Amino acid sequence: MKSRQQICVLPGDGVGIEVTEAVLPIFEALRLPIDLKFGQIGWDCWRKYGDPVPAQTWEIISSCDATLLGAVTSKPLREAEEELRFSLRGSRLSYVSPVIQLRQKLELFANVRPITDILGDKRYQFTVIRENTEGLYAGLDFDSIPAEFEPVLARHEQNGAVWKRQGSKDATMSVRLQTRDGLIRLFRFAFDYAQRQGFKRVTLADKPNVLRHSGAFARDILETVAADYPDISAQIENVDAVALWMVRRPERFGVIVAENMFGDILSDLGAGVMGGLGLAPSANIGLKGAYFEPVHGSAPKYTGQDRVNPCAMFLTVALLLEHLGHHSSADAIRCAVTHVARSECRTSDLDGTASTSEMASAIVRQTVAQAEHLL
Structure with missing residues (x-):
């Protein structure tokens, strides 16, 4: 030092x-x-x-x-x-x-958001760790359909997609981007944090029953990383269920890790569990x-x-x-x-x-x- x-x-x-x-x-x-x-x-x-x-x-x-x-x-x-x-x-x-x-x-x-029992209403202490640079907030947000994506949408429309549009200017789109390197460093950070803070459980909050392919991609990486931390259990839960249990039984969590948008929502919900944004700190930690x-x-x-x-x-x-x-x-x-x-x-x-x-x-x-x- x-x-x-x-x-x-x-x-x-x-x-x-x-x-x-x-x-x-x-x-x-x-x-x-x-x-x-x-x-x-x-x-x-x-x-x-x-x-x-x-x-x-x-x-x-x-x-x-x-x-x-x-x-x-x-x-x-x-x-x-x-x-x-x-x-x-x-x-x-x-x-x-x-x-x-x-x-x-x-x-x-x-993005590290500790959720602690400041006001003494319940006994809980857990942390939401949100990915900060990828996910739905990666910047791939378009005011119309880019030409490069038109073939992808056309295939879905030919296969009976329920959406209706008249052309590229008649729709917008945002892309959820998750890279292997980005998820590895996020999950390792979450497990290392849990180890330092004495938490025994890491929960990935995602929506794998709907976002099947990207959810499976994240699950495979989580399981690979978790194998290096045998003393910490790892689970994947639907983000909406996590939100419910954060309110009803916050003491059941240790570290909750999530992609950018899901983590954004859950971390502010955590502030509400604590008693408001006036009690909610955060850290943003990375390579530089x-x-x-x-x-x-x-x-x-x-x-x-x-x-x-x-x-x-x-x-x-x-x-x-x-x-x-x-x-x-x-x-x-x-x-x-x-x-x-x-x-x-x-x-x-x-x-x-x-x-x-x-x-x-x-x-x-x-x-x-x-x-x-x-x-």
């Missing part, structure tokens, strides 16, 4: 900025050998420069050990074009979400680095009101610190968040009256107390 580590901090947009500022005192309070380097990202960068991730930000990211990202704003194509500064409009700039840019450029293939972000949005309507729950960002910092090797500090933050979230110092989403800054200050104080206790 280097004498001092570098963290790139990108506060983001809207309440992302407020929550980040409220949580950053935790680094000084824990007296960690960490330096913070700040960069720009998000909607203001898009409006000014035509890119939500400027070149200077990439330089800062590449110079740091990990990145802490606040919530960012994304809007549809038309709105994105309308909000560019006048001199950039009509220049054929294409808005690409900064989150997608980070995941693709840094090859951050694994890692970034960490709370999964709540930038919530423009709440900007400046000092009312957004900071717990997700604190738990995100805990994931970051754990990734960098500061395990006791990460544990102290998690204990503090649980303690404060069950106290009277709670934000409105947890049926309390505390402000963002009040709850954040309480968590910082409790973290310091927990850290001293763990020494």
Whole structure:
């Protein structure tokens, strides 16, 4: 471990900025050998420069050990074009979400979403690991049928397909792409994570009874990888059944692994099981680095009101610190968040009256107390 580590901090947009500022005192309070380097990202960068991730930000990211990202704003194509500064409009700039840019450029293939019993209603602890770069979000989304796909569709139509269309412009399509290498690295990551965290079960959430060929492809690879982890059981379950049991019996899961879209849905459902997006952290880990972000949005309507729950960002910092090797500090933050979230110092989403800054200050104080206790 280097004498001092570098963290790139990108506060983001809207309440992302407020929550980040409220949580950053935790680094000084824990007296960690960490330096913070700040960069720009998000909607203001898009409006000014035509890119939500400027070149200077990439330089800062590449110079740091990990990145802490606040919530960012994304809007549809038309709105994105309308909000560019006048001199950039009509220049054929294409808005690409900064989150997608980070995941693709840094090859951050694994999105890690721990689901824990923060509020104490039930006893459960499991993690959803979502594939970040392939699946239905691989970018193969078309506003009409590409010519290359016409022969494939024509064969299905000749064989009695139920869909009706008048030509290539009368339909759209998205392709679910899963590669062997992509699935191998995802499944190995899931089993390695389960091994480190003490989970005894890995569940692939898919839809093999409908997506028969791609489902069978994933199943064969899962079984091959699972053979290297004899102490961890591996199952394949339909994604809709997984969603049901996440709500009814979350304690039955260890690691749930899924392709991009299924994982996207299940991980947000997991946040609902926990008590809301204000409690949900995430890590994005890959071959060339890692970034960490709370999964709540930038919530423009709440900007400046000092009312957004900071717990997700604190738990995100805990994931970051754990990734960098500061395990006791990460544990102290998690204990503090649980303690404060069950106290009277709670934000409105947890049926309390505390402000963002009040709850954040309480968590910082409790973290310091927990850290001293763990020494």
